Amino acid sequence: MSDANEAALDPQASAASAGNETALVHCTNLGKSYRKGKESVPVLSNLNLNIPKGDFLALMGPSGSGKTTLLNLLGGLDSPTDGSLEIAGERIDRFSRSQLTRWRARHVGFIFQFYNLMPVLSAERNVELPLLLTKLSSKQRKKQVAIALELVGLKDRAKHKPSELSGGQEQRVAIARAIVSDPDLLLCDEPTGDLDRTTADDILSLLQTLNQQQGKTIVMVTHDPLAAEYAQRTLHLDKGTLITGN
C-alpha cells in the first residue's frame, strides 16, 4: 500500500516543502475537478505540497480558490482526481471510501467554522464520540476525554450542552474532540471565522500551544491575516494553485 519512495523521487515533490522525506504529507501534482454535466471543472490543479511533522500551516486565498477542497482531500473526506497524496506513509488517494473512513478515525482531527457539535450531547459526550470507534473501555474513554477537556481549558464545562456554551467554548469542545484520539494531523477550516477578535485570539493561541507543546501538525484555512500570524508559515491559494514564496 504505502509507497514512500515514489513521492520522494518525484522532482516536483518538494517544490513547496519545508521538509523532506520526513514530511507527514506529500502532495504531488495533486488535482481535483468536479463534473458539471459533461464538463469537468478543475478546482485544484498540479498542486505540490509537503507538510513536515510538527508544522503549523496557514492556507489563505480568496473565496472559491479551493481551500476547503484541499482540506477535504488532506482529511480523506474526498479523493483527488489527479496526482498522488501520501500521508504518514500511506497513499490515501488510492483508498476506497470505506478505507478512508477507517483511516480518518485514526489519523485526522477536524475543526470547522461552525463547531459542528452534536446538540443533544454534553461537551464530554461530544468529545467522547471519536473514542467510541476505538476499543477503549468506558473508563479509559472517560479519562481521555478529561485530559482533552483539560488541555482546551474546559474541564468545568464538561456536563454542559453546546447550547449552554459560548461560541469560543463550543470551538474548544470541537478542538478537544479533534485531539482526543491523538491524530497525526489537525485540519481547521476557518476555525475563528465565527468568533470575535478576542475569542479568536484565544482559540488561535490554543492551536499554537497544541502545535508547540503537543507537537500537533496543523493545517488551518483562514481569511484573516492576523490569524495566519499564529502559524509557522502561510501559503496562498489562488484559482486552485499554490502561489509559492508567500
Next chain:
Amino acid sequence: MKYFYFIWKNLGRKKLRTWLTIMSIVVAFILFGALGSLSAAFTQGAEIAGADRLVTIHKVSLIQSLPYSYVNRVRNTEGVEAVTFASWFGGYYQDPKNQFAQFAVDAESYFDIYSDLLSLPEEQMESWQNNRIGAVIGTALAQRFGWEVGDRVPVTSMFPQEDGNRTWEFEIEGIFSAEASGADSGSMVFHYEYFDEARQWDKGTVGWLMIKVADPQNAGEVADRIDAMFANSPAETKTSTEKAFMESFMKQFGDIGTITGLILGAVFFTMLLVTANTMAQAVRERIPEMAILKTLGFTDRSVLVMILAEAVLMALIGGLIGLGLAWLMIGAAASQVGAFLPGFAMPTDVWVQGLIAIVVLGLLSGAIPALQGMRLNIVTALGRR
C-alpha cells in the same frame, strides 16, 4: 451498546414530537393486543376441539333441549365409544355482574370425554361423586372468586327450583385445571341429577350431547347415523364435529378473525406512515450532524444502524407500553366476560406477533431515512450549510 446513549439522546431531541408519535404507537398496540386477544379467544375453542369428538344439539338451535332418553340411544349407536351430556344453568354468583359458566353434567363420563383438556385429581373426583350437591370448578374460577375446596356457594340460576327459589347451593369438592391452553378453566360443573330433580320445568331434558367416536375417520358417518336415528321425531338433532360446532357457534359473532385482521392492517399501515414521517423529519434535521459523524470515522453502515435502532427503539417504547396496557385491560375485562369467552386472556401468540409487528414497524419506518443517512456524501452535506 456504547452507542445506545447517543441513540437515546437523539430520540429525545424533539420531545413533544417523539412523545406524540410514541402515544399513537401506544394506542395502535393497545388495539393490537385487545383485538388480537379477542380474535384468539373466539377461535381458540375451534383450535383445541378434538377431531374424535362430536356434538349433538337440537336441530333448531342450541337453546332447545333434547330428551334425556337420547343419551342411551346414542350410547348404543354403532361407532360411538362414549357419550356425555350437559345442560346450561345460566347463573351468577351473588350479583348479576358475576356471570360465569355452569353446566349440569354427568359426573362419571364428563371428565372421561375431556381427559385431554381437563384434569381433576382422583380423590376430589371421588368425593364429588359422593356428594349430591357437590360441584367442581376450574382453576380460573377458583381464583376469580377465591373459592376453595369445602366452600359452600350459592349460585342464582335462570332455572327456579320446585319451590320457586332460584338460588341453588353447591359444595365445592374439587378444582380442575386446563391441560391445554384455551381450555375452559373458568367454569363450574355439578351433578345433573341434583339439577334435574329439583328444577321446576324442562325436567328430563339435556342441553347437548358430547360424543367420543371409536375411530375419528368415521366421525362423519357416525354423525349422520345419529341424526338419521332422530329424523322425523319431535326433537330432531344436528350432529357435527366439535370443531365445526365451535366454528358455527362463533360465526354468530361474524368472522372475527377477518374483521380484526383488516382493522389491524389499517392501523399498522397508518402507524407506519406516522412513524416514518417522524423519522424522516428527525433525520432531515440532522444531515450536517450525520456528515460530522462520518467525518469522525463512523462508517456508512453504522449511521444506517443508528437510525434504524432509533426507529426500532421508538416503536419498542410505544409498542411495549401499548401491549402492556392491553394486557392489563384484558385482565380486567376477563372477569367480566369470562362467562361468554372462557380463556379470554392475552395469549403468548399475541405477544409474539406484537413484538414482531413492533420490530417490523421500526425497521420499515426507519428504512428510508436510514438509507439516506448511509448514502449521505460528507462533502456535499457539509457544503450545504
